[in-house]
Amino acid sequence: MDLLIGLGVGLVLGLALGMLLVQARAASAAATAAALRDQVEVLRAQQQAGARADGEESLVLQALAPVNETLRTMQKTVSDLEQQRHAQHGQLAEQLRHTQATAERSREAAEALASAMSNNAVRGVWGETQLRTLVESAGLLHRVDFDTQATITAESGRRRPDMVLRLPGGKSMAVDAKVPLTAFLESASATGAERDRLLAEHARAVRAHVDALAAKQYWTGLDTSPEFTIAFIPSEPVLAAALEQDPSLLDHAFARRIVLASPVSLWAVIKTVALTWQQQALSDDARQLLVLGKELYGRLALLGERADTLRRSLSRTVESYNAFAGTLESRVLVTARKLDALDESTVIGTPGMVEVEPKALAQPELAPEVEPLTR
Template structure:
């Protein structure tokens, strides 16, 4: 029984690590594919949210035009608030996928504080800064004559170029691990579209200064791309983890086979030891003479001579000993 217990414990020691690694492997695969299914199901809902956000922001911008008119600080705060709302709804997480108003140093050693730094896998980043130009757009929109419209349009373009020049001088594009451009976000989309339609060189003007002009629609598309990149990165990490677990599982399996081989050898050795012990009991003594008899035969003779044991030698052992002695008689 002790041998059986030790054997069972040894089997348990071999099988438990293998079972544990199998469970980890199955759990990781389930997590990966369940996550992918949930993300696909959520994509349609997120796209609907993006459309609703854009519509709501356009309505809010129109309503706030009068309230914000002439107050540049309020305009800036409102633009940053709209940008933050987009980031929250894009599937990105603050502190993980982006940093709000973090302090950095540009290549001139100056301390700068971009509105938002968007983080990408492998330590890459890009920067978004919010700008709002409402006053001259509102005047342009409500102007009655062509001459008046042209005047306020030129003023609006001048405001936008002033924002571009100011942002370019901050040299955000020189920060570590950033591309050589910065996104300048206009929350009031219709103002930017009007400027780009009537001033064909405006986009190029910004691009030459390492600035890319974006509205709610174009920024949402960019941020959704970033979210997708992070999703792919997470899946890549999951695949790497699955491969790692698979390697560990394979190693455990090899170890299991090695231990099985050792167990087999141990069983063979135990069998040989058992056979040797039995031979000592049922075969003749070392000198090989029949008169010496077998140990079993001698023990049984003691019983017949009057010894009073409390137990009986198993009949199968007695039969084997008797057969051994009969064989010796025939050989003699």
């Protein structure tokens, strides 16, 4: 009995628990369904908001499309400029290296030149070469218009100027191409007071060179020469530096019959000499042409005389022929026709008369009155 009561109580409790469980599950399901519905609503709202955002973004993108295209173009331009900058940077670096190498070679060449110019013999050859190049560029010919290293006898003794320019009319002029350069070359690498001291020393060296050149008196050993000597300074800066340090240097040189000439001024002088030679050549040609014209005129006169003599000879020949024809016709043929036994086919025909007279020369140069010139 107690067992049955226990089973009944357990059954009732189980049913109650089952109903409670079912109710709890139903409540949980309802809550889950409500939560799901809320989530669906949230998702739908998010979807709608996303759709609206996408639409607005699409409109913004459409509005910004030109800007986007411009930005892409600018990006491409910037990229191209960057590439060009890299290329130009490489070219500039190469040019800088080339310039540096060239400057280094120039420095070495300058040092070598300065070292060579420290030798007096080298300086002399350099000056003579510059002088000869200058006169040849002006149109003068070696051994025709000028001589180099010609030995002359001056009042100061036997001398050998670097060049003797030949002038029209048998005149000549001496040119010296030596120049002091030691102090000037040293001043190129000096600065400040040391440079000023070297330039002052250079001016004194040029003045001493003028005095030494004046003592040689080259003009006394040349025939019909201007009484001065040209001191050729092969470089404009060399002469300019000396004149800047010693403004009275030109007057000092002129007083001693020395003309300081740079390449520019000497070229002008030599070009004038070349032009004078050309004018002299033209004058000689004109004079020769005049002589030939007079000679030709005289010979034409002689030819006219000979032609008139020939005309008179032809006239005498025509007269002789006409006399012969008249005698044959009026004397010989008359007697010949009387020969009855003569075959008529062999009778000599009647000769014709020559009526053409030789034309006389009418020009006064060819007239017989012109006094004949013996050639």
